[in-house]
Amino acid sequence: MMTRRIRIKDVAEAAGVSVTTVSHILNRAEGKRINPDTRRRVLQVAEGLGYAPNGLARGLRLKRSHTIGFVSDQIATTPHAGRMILGAQEAAAAEGLVLLLVNTSGDPELERTSIEMLLQRQVDGVLYAAMYHRVVDLPDSLRSTPTVLLDARCENPSVPFVVPDEVQGGYTAVRELTDHGHRRIGVTVQTVDVPARQGRLAGYRKALAEVGVPYDPSLVAAETAVPFNTVGGDVDTGYRAARRLLTAEARPTALFCFNDRMAAGAYRAAAELGLSIPGDLSVVGFDNQELVCESVHPQLSTVQLPHYEMGARALAQLLTLTQTPGRSPGPDIQEMLPCPLVARASVASPPRL
Structure with missing residues (x-):
C-alpha cells in the first residue's frame, strides 16, 4: 500500500499558518521575519507528519543539485x-x-x-x-x-x-635520520619527473644543508618504474635502487625512499646483502601505507600523506x-x-x- 506524500500544504493546515510561511521556514528563506514560536511549531509539525522536502524541485529553484x-x-x-x-x-x-x-x-x-x-x-x-x-x-x-x-x-x-607539502615531508623524513646521527644518507627514487619527486628531493637537500652535509648526487639512485598503476613494480624499483647504493664502496648508513613500497624493496636488498635494519641500515619511507609499513620487520618509519x-x-x-x-x-x-x-x-x- 502506497503512502501519500506529505506536502507543504498539509504542514500549513496542521500548524494553522499559511503555505507561504511554511515554505519560508522549511526552505530557510533569508530576510523573512518569522516569530520564533511559529518557526518552532512548524518544524515540530513537519517532523511529526514526516515531511520530506522535494530535493529535485528545491534544487531547480536554487539552481543547485546538491x-x-x-x-x-x-x-x-x-x-x-x-x-x-x-x-x-x-x-x-x-x-x-x-x-x-x-x-x-x-x-x-x-x-x-x-x-x-x-x-x-x-x-x-x-x-x-x-x-x-x-x-x-x-x-x-x-x-x-x-x-x-x-x-x-x-x-x-x-x-x-x-x-x-612534499618539500616539508622530505625534510621531515631526512631530519629523522640526521637527528639519529646519520650523515651519509642515500635516496631511492623513480625516474618519473613529477612534483612529488622534485619536492621530496628538495626536502632531502634542505635537511642535509641544515646539518652541514653537502649534497652528493652519487647517493641518489633513480630507477625506472613499471607503469605507475602496477603496485608491485615499486618494490622491484626500490630493490634495484637500494642494491646499487648498498653495494657501493662507501655505502650509506641510511636510506630515504620515495615511497613505502620502494622501502620494502630496500628491505629485500638489505637482507640479501646481510645487512640488518636498523642495526646496519636505517630506512625511512613516504606515504604511510599501513599494509606495507606494518608487514615488514622491523616496522617501517615513514612520513604520512594526509x-x-x-x-x-x-x-x-x-x-x-x-x-x-x-x-x-x-x-x-x-x-x-x-x-x-x-x-x-x-x-x-x-x-x-
Whole structure:
C-alpha cells in the first residue's frame, strides 16, 4: 500500500499558518521575519507528519543539485589513497551533499564521457583528483565549472588545488635520520619527473644543508618504474635502487625512499646483502601505507600523506567556490598540507663502519 506524500500544504493546515510561511521556514528563506514560536511549531509539525522536502524541485529553484562530482584516475582502486575519497565524502555529507564518483583508470575517453555525464546531471562542482601529485591537463569541459584539483596541479596558476607539502615531508623524513646521527644518507627514487619527486628531493637537500652535509648526487639512485598503476613494480624499483647504493664502496648508513613500497624493496636488498635494519641500515619511507609499513620487520618509519585531510579540504575549497556568489578561483585557495612523521622501528644510530 502506497503512502501519500506529505506536502507543504498539509504542514500549513496542521500548524494553522499559511503555505507561504511554511515554505519560508522549511526552505530557510533569508530576510523573512518569522516569530520564533511559529518557526518552532512548524518544524515540530513537519517532523511529526514526516515531511520530506522535494530535493529535485528545491534544487531547480536554487539552481543547485546538491551533488559533487569526483573524478579520479585510479584513487578508487588504490587502498591507501582511497582515504581522499572518504575525506571528501564525509565532508560533503556533513553539508547535505552527495558525492558522485567516477574512476577513469587513466583512460582519456572514459574521462571525457564521465565528465560529460556529471555535467549533464548538473553537479554543483567537481573534484579532479590524481595519484602521485603531478601536473595534469585540466579538461576544457571543466573550465566553466567550479573545480578543485586534489593531489594535482595544472599549468593554470589560478586553478585551486590541495596537495601534500612534499618539500616539508622530505625534510621531515631526512631530519629523522640526521637527528639519529646519520650523515651519509642515500635516496631511492623513480625516474618519473613529477612534483612529488622534485619536492621530496628538495626536502632531502634542505635537511642535509641544515646539518652541514653537502649534497652528493652519487647517493641518489633513480630507477625506472613499471607503469605507475602496477603496485608491485615499486618494490622491484626500490630493490634495484637500494642494491646499487648498498653495494657501493662507501655505502650509506641510511636510506630515504620515495615511497613505502620502494622501502620494502630496500628491505629485500638489505637482507640479501646481510645487512640488518636498523642495526646496519636505517630506512625511512613516504606515504604511510599501513599494509606495507606494518608487514615488514622491523616496522617501517615513514612520513604520512594526509589523504583524508586533503579530501576534506578540497571539498571545503569547492564549497567556497560554489556558495560564494561572484567568487573566482585563485591562488588564495591553494593549499599544501603538512606530512607528519610516523616513527616506528626502522631508524637507529648509524653503525661504526
